[in-house]
Amino acid sequence: MKKTFIVANWKSNFTSSEADFWFQRFKNYDLRIMNKEIIICPSFTLLSEIESVIKNYELGFKIGAQNVSPFDEGAYTGEVSARQIKEFADYVLIGHSERRTNFNENDEILFKKAELSKQHGLAPIFCVQGIETKIPSDIAIVAYEPINAIGTGRPDTAESAQEVAAFFKKNYKVQYVLYGGSVTSENVKKFTQMSNIDGVLVGGASLDAQEFYAIIKNA
């Protein structure tokens, strides 16, 4: 049975009390789910608190950051370094299209982020928009997120995602490929049942605890 990654990308949502409300709902769900790596990616402000909640509720979830500084620690006002993130998280999203578009992050910056993350023991989940996206040679986890599928309710087809996933596994040392873009509890299985797709990256639908639980169950 293959391992399936279910990643919640909360983006810039949730205050501390809202995150707490989300986890309160989750407390009631049965989480003895085999072979699923569930990763919550909250804002930096919530990392510490979420680490405690996950421990207290014995949820077994992992934590990912949504971003990381392209510099090591030091005089970089406003940045959060890989070493600081590693205190709370095991994963980090790098190269999300919202960062490429809104924050002008280019390949050079993204490759630096990936390198520093790996140096400090964080596993990058490197987001690609298609087969033309460049990735560092040592990336193990890629998330394929076609731009026009993000937040639109119009996911890619599972067949097309399967082809992109096969490309990255064939041409790089990529071990796992996730699909992201308008994933819901209704369509998740279409993607996870494909042989080259190892999980999903979920944005909007992850903000509703009940819907996210249904995605985990149905994946």
Ligand code: PGA
């Ligand atoms: P979406 O976002 O699920 O809301 O389409 C996915 C993402 O941007 O990671």
